[in-house]
Amino acid sequence: MAPAATAPRLLGAGVWPRALRPPLLGTATPGRARPGGRTLAGAAIPAVGEPEGSTDISHSILSEPLKHSDFFNVKELFSVRSLFNARVHLGHKAGCRHRFMEPYIFGSRLGQDIIDLEQTAVHLQLALNFTAHVAYRKGIILFVSRNRQFSHLIETTAQDCGEYAHTRYFKGGLLTNSSLLLGSMVRLPDLIIFLHTLNNVFEPHVAVRDAAKMHIPTVGIVDTNCNPSLITYPIPGNDDSPPAVHLFCRLFRTTINRAKQKRRQIEALYELQGKEGPGARGQGPAAPPSLKA
Amino acid sequence: MAAPCVSCYAALSYRLFLGGRVSLSQKQGVWKAAAAELQTGTGSQILRLRHTTGVSTKKNVAALRRETYTVDFIKKQIEEFNIGKRHLANMMGEDPETFTQEDIDKAIAYLFPSGLFEKQARPIMKHPEQIFPKQRAIQWGEDGRPFHFLFYTGKQAYYSLMHEAYGKLLEVEKRQNQLQAKGLFSEKTKTKDLIDSRWLIKEELEEMLVEKLSDQDYAQFIRLLERLLTLHCGSEEEFVQRFRRSVTIQSKKQLIEPVQYDEQGMAFSTSEGKRKSAKAEAIVYGHGSGRIKVNGIDYLLYFPVTQDREQLMFPFHFLDRLGKHDTTCTVSGGGRSSQAGAIRLAVARALCSFVTEEEVEWMRQAGLLTADPRVKERKKPGQEGARRKFTWKKR
Numbered sequence: 085m086a087p088a089a090t091a092p093r094l095l096g097a098g099v100w101p102r103a104l105r106p107p108l109l110g111t112a113t114p115g116r117a118r119p120g121g122r123t124l125a126g127a128a129i130p131a132v133g134e135p136e137g138s139t140d141i142s143h144s145i146l147s148e149p150l151k152h153s154d155f156f157n158v159k160e161l162f163s164v165r166s167l168f169n170a171r172v173h174l175g176h177k178a179g180c181r182h183r184f185m186e187p188y189i190f191g192s193r194l195g196q197d198i199i200d201l202e203q204t205a206v207h208l209q210l211a212l213n214f215t216a217h218v219a220y221r222k223g224i225i226l227f228v229s230r231n232r233q234f235s236h237l238i239e240t241t242a243q244d245c246g247e248y249a250h251t252r253y254f255k256g257g258l259l260t261n262s263s264l265l266l267g268s269m270v271r272l273p274d275l276i277i278f279l280h281t282l283n284n285v286f287e288p289h290v291a292v293r294d295a296a297k298m299h300i301p302t303v304g305i306v307d308t309n310c311n312p313s314l315i316t317y318p319i320p321g322n323d324d325s326p327p328a329v330h331l332f333c334r335l336f337r338t339t340i341n342r343a344k345q346k347r348r349q350i351e352a353l354y355e356l357q358g359k360e361g362p363g364a365r366g367q368g369p370a371a372p373p374s375l376k377a
Numbered sequence: 378m379a380a381p382c383v384s385c386y387a388a389l390s391y392r393l394f395l396g397g398r399v400s401l402s403q404k405q406g407v408w409k410a411a412a413a414e415l416q417t418g419t420g421s422q423i424l425r426l427r428h429t430t431g432v433s434t435k436k437n438v439a440a441l442r443r444e445t446y447t448v449d450f451i452k453k454q455i456e457e458f459n460i461g462k463r464h465l466a467n468m469m470g471e472d473p474e475t476f477t478q479e480d481i482d483k484a485i486a487y488l489f490p491s492g493l494f495e496k497q498a499r500p501i502m503k504h505p506e507q508i509f510p511k512q513r514a515i516q517w518g519e520d521g522r523p524f525h526f527l528f529y530t531g532k533q534a535y536y537s538l539m540h541e542a543y544g545k546l547l548e549v550e551k552r553q554n555q556l557q558a559k560g561l562f563s564e565k566t567k568t569k570d571l572i573d574s575r576w577l578i579k580e581e582l583e584e585m586l587v588e589k590l591s592d593q594d595y596a597q598f599i600r601l602l603e604r605l606l607t608l609h610c611g612s613e614e615e616f617v618q619r620f621r622r623s624v625t626i627q628s629k630k631q632l633i634e635p636v637q638y639d640e641q642g643m644a645f646s647t648s649e650g651k652r653k654s655a656k657a658e659a660i661v662y663g664h665g666s667g668r669i670k671v672n673g674i675d676y677l678l679y680f681p682v683t684q685d686r687e688q689l690m691f692p693f694h695f696l697d698r699l700g701k702h703d704t705t706c707t708v709s710g711g712g713r714s715s716q717a718g719a720i721r722l723a724v725a726r727a728l729c730s731f732v733t734e735e736e737v738e739w740m741r742q743a744g745l746l747t748a749d750p751r752v753k754e755r756k757k758p759g760q761e762g763a764r765r766k767f768t769w770k771k772r
Contacts, residue, residue, distance in 0.1 A: 228417065239526070246526075249526060250527070252532075270521075272523030
């Protein structure tokens with residue numbers, strides 16, 4: 085598929101090139117989230133011992149990655165050839181095809197649908213980039229799947245990244261009625277990653293709809309029998325073969341670890357700068373750190 | 378192609394981020410600050426509005442709410458307990474350093490004598506950990522991130538246990554596959570004999586995890602452990618043993634009277650027995666010719682009914698020692714049948730000292746060593762007897 089043809093398709097799917105995105109993220113982030121900064125009654129707790137200069141630093145920490153299209157260099161983690169070797173292009177039989185997946189299907193061979201890996205690569209890059217940004221900003225990432233074959237693998241992946249997993253029976257009001265089920269002041273996930281969008285009865289997972297209700301962005305691997313409409317960053321690909329699922333788990337784990345490491349590096353860098361003396365602040369923030377992980 | 382998603386971005390979606398407070402008290406989710414937050418828009422990042430109304434459940438009555446104890450409260454209670462223990466030791470004139478829990482119980486029973494029948498209603502002084510139920514502290518840190526990676530499942534302790542057990546299963550399978558590939562796999566069953574232990578019951582598991590479980594959850598867990606056992610894992614024994622409890626065999630609790638010797642050097646053993654309201658004490662001599670004396674009278678004359686004499690003979694007959702022991706008994710209370718039963722129990726208990734442990738276990742299984750708990754049931758008002766009702770008249 086020519087890139088020019090994919091761009092309007094991507095726009096139609098709701099994915100925005102960075103330039104057109106409203107400056108929400110740019111201006112509404114004056115400082116990083118201050119823990120415990122607000123009480124229920126709305127009275128502001130005075131920030132304890134935060135020097136005035138730190139707001140500038142935290143502002144630059146958060147805005148720096150947004151100036152580059154691929155700050156975390158997720159493109160190098162995979163290639164169309166590696167996706168092909170992991171059998172990501174294999175879909176289900178033509179009879180199982182979901183109507184909304186037709187744009188992502190390359191064709192069908194001997195009755196089996198083949199997913200277009202060029203599109204998959206683009207979608208995967210966007211999804212990994214978004215995941216990396218969420219992890220960089222210390223967001224909570226929840227891995228969801230209901231496929232019992234890979235449940236243990238996904239939980240281990242989440243544990244390795246330092247994030248969270250839910251591969252068990254999903255209780256109805258977990259996201260929508262969280263104050264009852266999880267506790268009154270619980271923080272909900274900032275990103276939900278679906279390794280399998282369907283549950284064990286081949287229906288869309290409840291969390292897809294609930295995340296959309298709760299305005300939580302989702303990344304999901306959609307196979308040819310899945311409905312990609314409610315997912316923010318769908319990744320058309322195979323979710324049934326072990327090599328494919330192993331590859332996706334590895335990719336997510338690498339991006340999240342990479343993003344967290346980058347965040348630690350940048351914080352350390354700014355801390356060092358701060359220690360060098362307030363006079364050194366006139367030199368301005370340092371050049372963006374090297375993109376090599 | 379105009380992007381259709383402009384409207385959804387224009388419909389401002391914000392989410393409030395409230396940092397978790399380190400406190401165990403359950404607050405109502407009143408999000409009235411949402412509107413105020415939107416206007417002030419201080420320090421928080423991407424704000425998203427969550428429309429949760431401040432509904433207070435009707436069940437939020439102090440009596441029905443589960444009591445939550447803060448960590449500081451429990452610490453204070455422990456300090457108070459320790460100081461009180463020392464005061465109590467001083468009061469009783471004992472050394473405060475070596476004052477154990479048993480001493481505390483005895484001291485409290487002495488200082489606060491209670492005639493209440495219900496043992497749990499009497500005054501107690503125990504360590505706060507035994508009194509206050511175990512609770513889970515708040516599950517997330519200052520930044521709101523939960524500590525446990527399975528927090529969002531709702532049942533983190535149970536699912537993490539399942540995850541661990543399944544991980545061990547996979548490890549064992551992998552190891553066995555490797556051994557088989559090298560050809561070193563041997564079918565030796567190295568598993569310990571599990572006949573003297575039982576699986577944890579659901580309540581015990583709930584207590585261990587401090588989490589409510591359903592029956593299906595419990596069954597799944599036990600099934601997983603059974604599967605782990607069938608794989609002949611040698612290294613995961615300790616993991617499985619954590620979930621087994623030993624079952625003590627009843628006979629090991631049997632109290633065997635020591636054999637005593639009188640002036641002539643004759644071995645004898647004394648025991649007591651009860652049945653209904655009859656109490657008996659029997660002295661069984663090691664050697665003899667099978668004579669039985671009851672209250673100084675020969676048993677043939679004391680028990681004219683054959684059935685009662687058979688009851689007396691049963692312990693000896695069971696052990697094939699019919700003519701080998703002499704017996705002297707005293708009995709009081711009850712009727713003829715209950716006196717016979719009381720003597721039988723006393724004689725059986727006394728015989729335990731002359732007999733091997735295996736035979737004691739046989740006697741126990743035959744029911745010779747169990748006191749018959751049946752007593753006369755009381756008559757109830759509105760009925761003619763204990764069970765018999767008055768004649769039912771249709772009109």
